[in-house]
Amino acid sequence: MEHLLPALDLVLNLNVGLAILVGTAFGIVMGALPGLGTVLAITIALPFTFSMAPAPSIALVLAIYCSSVYGGSISAILINTPGTPQSAATVLDGYPMALRGDADKALGWATIASLIGGLFSTAVLVMAAPRLAQFALSFGPIETFALIALALTCIAGVSRGSMINGLLAGILGLFLATVGTDTMTGFVRFDFGVFDLAAGIELVPLLIGLFALTEVFARLTMPQDQTGDLEKRIGFSVAPLKEWLLRWKTLVKSCVIGTLVGILPGTGASTAAFISYSEAKRSGRYRDKLGTGEPEGLVASEASNNAVTGGALVPTLALGIPGDPSTAVMMSALIIQGIQPGVRLFADNPELMYGSFIVLAACNIVMAVMGAAAAPALTRILRMPEPVLLPLVLVLSIVGAYGVRGNPFDLLTALVAGIVGFFLRLCGVPMAPIVIGMVLGPTFEENLRQGLILTDGSFLAFFSGHPIAVVLLGVTFVVVVLALVGEARRRGEASATTAPIAG
Amino acid sequence: MRRDRLDLIFGAAMLVLAGLLWREAGALDAGNTGFFGFGFDPGFFPRILLGFWAALSLVVLLRGLRGSALRVQAPSWPQLASLMALTAGYVLSITLIGFAFASVAFLLILLPVLGYRRPLVVLPVAVIFPLLTWYVFVFILQIILPVSPWFDRI
Amino acid sequence: MPRHTRRATLLAGAALTAVMTVTAAMPAQAAWPEKPVTFLIPWPAGGATDIVGRALQPYLAERLGTEVIIKNVVGAGGTIGAAEAARAKPDGYTLFLTTPSVLTSMPHMRPLPYDPKGFVPIGRINDTPMVVMVTKTSPHESIADIVEDAKGKPGELTYASTGAGTLPHITMISLQSSADVELKHVPFKGSAEVMKALLGDVVDVFSDQAQLIPRYDLRPLGVWAKERLPEFPDVPTMKEQGYDQAFSIWLGLFGPEGTPDEVVQKMSAVLEDTLEDPAVVEEFKKLQLAPGYMNPGELADFVESEYERNKNLMGMAGIKKQ
Numbered sequence: 013m014e015h016l017l018p019a020l021d022l023v024l025n026l027n028v029g030l031a032i033l034v035g036t037a038f039g040i041v042m043g044a045l046p047g048l049g050t051v052l053a054i055t056i057a058l059p060f061t062f063s064m065a066p067a068p069s070i071a072l073v074l075a076i077y078c079s080s081v082y083g084g085s086i087s088a089i090l091i092n093t094p095g096t097p098q099s100a101a102t103v104l105d106g107y108p109m110a111l112r113g114d115a116d117k118a119l120g121w122a123t124i125a126s127l128i129g130g131l132f133s134t135a136v137l138v139m140a141a142p143r144l145a146q147f148a149l150s151f152g153p154i155e156t157f158a159l160i161a162l163a164l165t166c167i168a169g170v171s172r173g174s175m176i177n178g179l180l181a182g183i184l185g186l187f188l189a190t191v192g193t194d195t196m197t198g199f200v201r202f203d204f205g206v207f208d209l210a211a212g213i214e215l216v217p218l219l220i221g222l223f224a225l226t227e228v229f230a231r232l233t234m235p236q237d238q239t240g241d242l243e244k245r246i247g248f249s250v251a252p253l254k255e256w257l258l259r260w261k262t263l264v265k266s267c268v269i270g271t272l273v274g275i276l277p278g279t280g281a282s283t284a285a286f287i288s289y290s291e292a293k294r295s296g297r298y299r300d301k302l303g304t305g306e307p308e309g310l311v312a313s314e315a316s317n318n319a320v321t322g323g324a325l326v327p328t329l330a331l332g333i334p335g336d337p338s339t340a341v342m343m344s345a346l347i348i349q350g351i352q353p354g355v356r357l358f359a360d361n362p363e364l365m366y367g368s369f370i371v372l373a374a375c376n377i378v379m380a381v382m383g384a385a386a387a388p389a390l391t392r393i394l395r396m397p398e399p400v401l402l403p404l405v406l407v408l409s410i411v412g413a414y415g416v417r418g419n420p421f422d423l424l425t426a427l428v429a430g431i432v433g434f435f436l437r438l439c440g441v442p443m444a445p446i447v448i449g450m451v452l453g454p455t456f457e458e459n460l461r462q463g464l465i466l467t468d469g470s471f472l473a474f475f476s477g478h479p480i481a482v483v484l485l486g487v488t489f490v491v492v493v494l495a496l497v498g499e500a501r502r503r504g505e506a507s508a509t510t511a512p513i514a515g
Numbered sequence: 516m517r518r519d520r521l522d523l524i525f526g527a528a529m530l531v532l533a534g535l536l537w538r539e540a541g542a543l544d545a546g547n548t549g550f551f552g553f554g555f556d557p558g559f560f561p562r563i564l565l566g567f568w569a570a571l572s573l574v575v576l577l578r579g580l581r582g583s584a585l586r587v588q589a590p591s592w593p594q595l596a597s598l599m600a601l602t603a604g605y606v607l608s609i610t611l612i613g614f615a616f617a618s619v620a621f622l623l624i625l626l627p628v629l630g631y632r633r634p635l636v637v638l639p640v641a642v643i644f645p646l647l648t649w650y651v652f653v654f655i656l657q658i659i660l661p662v663s664p665w666f667d668r669i
Numbered sequence: 670m671p672r673h674t675r676r677a678t679l680l681a682g683a684a685l686t687a688v689m690t691v692t693a694a695m696p697a698q699a700a701w702p703e704k705p706v707t708f709l710i711p712w713p714a715g716g717a718t719d720i721v722g723r724a725l726q727p728y729l730a731e732r733l734g735t736e737v738i739i740k741n742v743v744g745a746g747g748t749i750g751a752a753e754a755a756r757a758k759p760d761g762y763t764l765f766l767t768t769p770s771v772l773t774s775m776p777h778m779r780p781l782p783y784d785p786k787g788f789v790p791i792g793r794i795n796d797t798p799m800v801v802m803v804t805k806t807s808p809h810e811s812i813a814d815i816v817e818d819a820k821g822k823p824g825e826l827t828y829a830s831t832g833a834g835t836l837p838h839i840t841m842i843s844l845q846s847s848a849d850v851e852l853k854h855v856p857f858k859g860s861a862e863v864m865k866a867l868l869g870d871v872v873d874v875f876s877d878q879a880q881l882i883p884r885y886d887l888r889p890l891g892v893w894a895k896e897r898l899p900e901f902p903d904v905p906t907m908k909e910q911g912y913d914q915a916f917s918i919w920l921g922l923f924g925p926e927g928t929p930d931e932v933v934q935k936m937s938a939v940l941e942d943t944l945e946d947p948a949v950v951e952e953f954k955k956l957q958l959a960p961g962y963m964n965p966g967e968l969a970d971f972v973e974s975e976y977e978r979n980k981n982l983m984g985m986a987g988i989k990k991q
Contacts, residue, residue, distance in 0.1 A: 048656075051714070055714035056656055056658075058714075059726065059727075062952075149869040152869050152871040153866070176574050176578070179567075180568065180575065184568070187564045187565070187568065190564070192744070193744075193745045194557040195856065195857075196557070196856040197556070197557050198834045199779075200745070200779060201557055202536065202539055202561070204539075207752060208744075210748065211745040212744065225602070229595065229598060230590070232598055232629060233590040233591050233594040234590045234591070235588075235591075332864070333861050333865045337713070340716075340861065341714070344716070344717075347720070347955075348720060350955040352883065354884040355885065397631060398629075399629035399630055399631035400631055400640060402629075403621070403622055403626055404622075404640070406602065406625075407618050407622065407644065407645060407648065410605070410606065410609070411614060411618075411652065414614070414661070415660075417741065417742065418742055419742060419749070420609070420610045420661060423609060426606075427603055427606045431599055436525075438516075438587065438589075439521045439525040440518070440521070440587070441525075457560040458858060461559070461560065462855055462857070462866075465853065465854075466827070466853075466871065657738070659738065667704060
């Protein structure tokens with residue numbers, strides 16, 4: 013800790029403070045706008061960092077990073093559209109709360125959970141980055157494959173209604189991820205002669221189609237139950253401590269899951285949120301109410317996805333190996349400053365590193381304050397008449413789908429996903445598993461095939477000499493069996509006369 | 516709508532789709548290019564997925580055949596058709612006349628179609644919102660949006 | 670220098686530049702550029718290519734006297750962007766800033782909707798040699814060690830690449846065919862994934878850009894260049910070790926087919942001038958890039974020779990068009 017004072021000296025200045033404020037505000041907006049998101053937000057800020065000193069430019073990028081992950085939850089709650097893929101699990105309980113008129117509370121839960129998750133992972137990053145980074149290295153292709161297999165079991169956790177439909181949706185997501193160029197062989201798969209498909213199906217437009225478009229279609233063409241007459245509270249309200257204590261286990265678990273998933277390769281914040289969510293669904297105090305607007309679901313997803321931020325910085329800073337596109341862009345920002353992330357970073361730039369950790373903690377706090385301050389204005393949009401609000405959501409979603417990579421083909425992706433997704437919803441297929449499959453698919457396949465190359469094609473060899481993988485695959489097996497047993501038991505009890513439409 | 520009918524349609528459609536995709540996946544045999552000396556061909560993983568896909572579709576189909584009295588809320592079909600058609604038209608028109616003009620036109624049509632006809636609200640909303648969005652994207656975020664054939668930036 | 674004199678010099682300089690610009694532009698139908706120029710980059714924002722583009726952006730804009738806009742059109746190993754660049758109107762307002770693979774190696778792998786030889790070369794920007802590298806704890810101290818080891822147990826030693834047909838793959842094909850050995854190829858998504866596998870002892874050898882070596886504390890074994898690198902004076906070139914090939918990652922600026930010659934000449938001159946700007950040189954040093962300007966003619970020959978060589982090497986590895 014002898015670096016603490018010089019580090020404080022480095023970051024306690026006007027420029028750094030300004031960078032945090034501007035970065036946080038910008039990050040929240042970019043996260044909340046459907047489609048845009050962390051990577052794009054940092055990229056837009058990159059050119060400005062060229063002419064800035066290292067400390068403020070790192071502060072700017074860190075602020076954008078954590079606040080954009082948080083920002084995604086705002087649109088997830090208010091308009092059923094995860095502003096970023098990281099917030100896909102937030103939709104599951106956040107939006108039902110908003111529909112119920114509790115948008116103020118939902119934002120309160122999400123904001124505080126994000127803050128706690130972010131601070132927790134920052135603390136882990138400060139205390140254990142180099143050692144944890146070595147742990148990340150012990151995950152080769154076979155271990156990563158096993159990890160993702162375990163992560164995929166959360167499909168069962170988020171499949172409301174029917175497990176079979178949820179699994180089918182998950183397979184569909186995994187399959188959609190195989191469309192396009194196979195990075196390993198350079199082969200183009202399932203392009204059906206359409207050249208644009210060679211680039212694969214982009215996640216964000218798909219997400220916008222599946223969530224935003226289907227919701228707009230459903231709201232405008234299916235008579236809703238009572239929502240119109242409900243009082244829609246605006247503002248920002250944090251639940252009393254007692255309510256939080258009732259859900260403390262989920263909160264702690266989600267912080268740990270988020271941080272770990274952030275450190276380990278190949279998964280990312282959206283997966284962390286889904287894993288935490290399905291863990292809450294399995295063991296949370298209010299597990300039976302999850303999915304109907306229960307704050308525990310929000311806590312699980314938001315604490316977890318913001319905990320990823322600190323976790324993901326572990327391998328990025330300590331090894332120079334970014335785990336996902338967001339941290340990859342952040343690493344570019346460091347390289348532009350002439351700072352080389354990697355094994356020597358902590359030894360070469362201790363002040364700057366500890367300074368960044370202080371900044372990261374500050375960013376999380378500023379983020380929560382700004383979120384609370386903006387909530388009254390944001391929740392006000394829910395008071396707009398539906399025939400005005402929903403078309404505007406449509407326009408904003410479409411422009412977001414295009415903005416990600418500037419390819420008109422993505423507009424088509426969003427449109428098709430919206431139309432097909434609507435009919436899937438009608439058939440009782442949940443949307444979340446499709447996203448999980450899409451997110452995990454490429455890493456899952458790549459690591460499976462790499463593992464098979466290393467073992468000369470023998471899957472059985474995965475079980476010898478890879479203790480971590482054996483444990484993870486064992487847990488996966490148990491989770492799957494338990495889920496199937498639970499489903500069979502529920503089937504015995506089911507006796508409703510009308511099935512609600514899945515979301 | 517009856518739930519079991521939907522299951523029948525959904526299960527059958529997914530099963531047919533799995534069959535069609537299987538043919539495509541079978542053609543993905545890197546063996547005939549022979550450059551991938553080690554490991555599995557690009558069709559390997561998709562074929563596994565399609566196996567699961569077909570099996571699950573079959574379960575859905577059987578569930579539908581077994582019948583059930585569950586009912587699912589149906590949308591208003593004419594409304595749905597017109598909304599989807601309008602959205603599709605909007606997406607297409609963006610590529611033809613640019614984001615800004617297409618969005619203004621879309622909102623000017625959609626709001627009244629949805630039953631909101633107060634011109635004092637419709638007009639400003641439909642014009643100001645897309646233009647503001649366009650301005651923010653193009654000038655502040657520097658994200659280039661599709662442009663019309665008539666101007667450089669809009 | 671007294672203040673007023675400096676201002677006078679500046680004014681004179683500005684006037685001179687203005688006059689020169691006008692004369693240079695005289696033969697053209699109008700002075701290009703009279704509106705913003707878009708640089709299309711086929712890789713994601715924040716990626717290695719994109720960073721170079723954005724680093725050059727303000728300097729080029731200043732010299733061109735117009736805005737420079739960067740547009741990232743990504744996907745399918747850069748070919749989506751290349752296709753869009755090829756379709757662009759050849760009026761000089763859409764230029765294509767790219768790594769070589771979409772022009773020199775992807776065309777040998779699958780049919781593409783653009784003609785890789787159709788692009789009009791404007792200038793090469795940098796030239797970063799490839800280096801064969803292993804970890805510091807590796808038992809291999811030289812290329813000869815690897816070759817010998819691989820001869821003893823064919824197909825057991827592994828090398829990583831960033832995908833079939835990428836430069837890390839092609840360079841290792843070249844090494845294997847010259848040394849007549851066989852290593853196991855494990856392709857990864859990108860160099861970050863490779864670094865994790867290399868540091869985690871999942872793979873043995875990797876061949877990629879030199880700047881990875883200090884960042885990940887690796888051991889360089891051989892430089893794919895004609896001369897040793899100033900950063901690693903002790904590391905022999907591959908030629909010294911008996912493999913006479915040079916491979917480098919470079920960025921080039923191209924125009925779509927039919928881009929007018931005036932535009933090419935002016936842009937090329939602006940590019941050359943920009944790359945000599947001390948501020949840009951400093952920027953490149955931070956990014957650990959070696960400047961390597963080439964004029965349009967040189968670049969055309971260079972692209973052609975790389976195209977043919979990759980075709981041979983990939984044919985040798987059995988890579989055929991899909």
